[in-house]
Amino acid sequence: MASASNDGTAPDPWHAQLGALGAFIRAQRQLADLSLREMAALTRISNAYLSQVERGLHQPSLTVLRAIADALGLTTDQLLAKAGWTRAVADDVPPGQQANTEASIRSDPRLTEAQREALLGVYRSFIEGRSGRSGG
Amino acid sequence: MASASNDGTAPDPWHAQLGALGAFIRAQRQLADLSLREMAALTRISNAYLSQVERGLHQPSLTVLRAIADALGLTTDQLLAKAGWTRAVADDVPPGQQANTEASIRSDPRLTEAQREALLGVYRSFIEGRSGRSGG
DNA sequence: GGGCATTGCTTGACATACTTATCAAACGTG
DNA sequence: CACGTTTGATAAGTATGTCAAGCAATGCCC
Known part of the structure; x- marks a missing residue:
């Protein structure tokens, strides 16, 4: 059917x-x-x-x-x-020295694990976006 | 609403x-x-x-x-x-870094103004509503 | 030959993703 | 204030994912 x-x-x-x-x-x-x-x-x-x-x-x-x-x-x-669902993007971003804000987020006791992850995700995406992105 | x-x-x-x-x-x-x-x-x-x-x-x-x-x-x-698709690879956080996350975001030179505001917005929305909720 | 367990598959009912139409609030214009 | 536009949110409906139950085929033991 x-x-x-x-x-x-x-x-x-x-x-x-x-x-x-x-x-x-x-x-x-x-x-x-x-x-x-x-x-x-x-x-x-x-x-x-x-x-x-x-x-x-x-x-x-x-x-x-x-x-x-x-x-x-x-x-x-x-x-x-x-x-074939994910578009492979050979885009690795080795975290060099950008640890200040990241560390703060990681150690923030007010955040739950999920929130921590989300916030880090947002932050990283901000930083990554400035490094240049391959247009597709 | x-x-x-x-x-x-x-x-x-x-x-x-x-x-x-x-x-x-x-x-x-x-x-x-x-x-x-x-x-x-x-x-x-x-x-x-x-x-x-x-x-x-x-x-x-x-x-x-x-x-x-x-x-x-x-x-x-x-x-x-x-x-929630990928298992979180929990990174180690160096001790002693615990600090004010908001301040870190504010002073992060890698963020533009717009990004700063967005990130702060997310962060605040996370910790909002959990204030004073310590009993259990 | 007849049973019984196990295989993959189909069916019909329900739960959840998703859409179209609509709402109330905030904005500006005259 | 009346009017139109744009915003995010809601309601009711449609499409699709998901399950419990049952079916045809295969293999095993008697």
């Missing part, structure tokens, strides 16, 4: 990406010698849905993706990169 | 991450001097939904996340990191 074959509308590229992602997941699962149900038990995701994801019928949410990567012993980066 | 940052909702880690992600997106958008509707036009995502994402009310899908990253000139990875 509801297969996207007869849609008629513009074929969004996500179909292809989903196919690749699903195939990759399936390959990894079989490598690990897991059945759908076993993997379902590991990920707390229904075998039904896993099946659909592996066949590229659905776009899994971040939560699901993470659970899958976790169960397969992969990093989430590997999963997405394999599927 | 409630619109207060602190709703008193359940403190699931899920929520914290979403809040961080939303705050980050909002900061970036304002840095780029975009309104919600302008950004909506760029991302093809409704301003309404963008508003909800920025306030941490929803967990955006990969597609949406990517569109946002694209519009803001960020890499998908940067956004993904805030979305």
Whole structure:
């Protein structure tokens, strides 16, 4: 049912990406010698849905993706990169001496871990942006 | 208009991450001097939904996340990191650095005025509402 | 030949992401 | 003050992700 074959509308590229992602997941699962149900038990995701994801019928949410990567012993980066979701950006920023503000944020007791991360992210993105960015 | 940052909702880690992600997106958008509707036009995502994402009310899908990253000139990875996707590689913080974060931000020569204001805004929004909440 | 467990897959119901239309407040103009 | 515009936020609806339950096929034991 509801297969996207007869849609008629513009074929969004996500179909292809989903196919690749699903195939990759399936390959990894079989490598690990897991059945759908076993993997379902590991990920707390229904075998039904896993099946659909592996066949590229659905776009899994971040939560699901993470659970899958976790169960397969992969990093989430590997999963997405394999599927072509992340644009690889060889853009490493070695933190040289810009430690003043960063250190303050890191040691600020008023921030929760999540907040700390977010704030550091904002700050770093500010600094990185000035160093020059490859236009695409 | 409630619109207060602190709703008193359940403190699931899920929520914290979403809040961080939303705050980050909002900061970036304002840095780029975009309104919600302008950004909506760029991302093809409704301003309404963008508003909800920025306030941490929803967990955006990969597609949406990517569109946002694209519009803001960020890499998908940067956004993904805030979305709780990457495991935080906690860096060590040199002791003795504990100081006034606000002051550090203010005196940071690497920040422009606009960035300074944005960062301070995020920081203040974080620590707002937790004042005087020490009992437990 | 008949059972029973295990495999991947489909179906129908629900939860959540996402959209279109609309709102109230803040801005400026005459 | 009336008017139009722009802002962020809300409501109700649509699309899509996700699950629990069940089906056809395969393999094993009798």
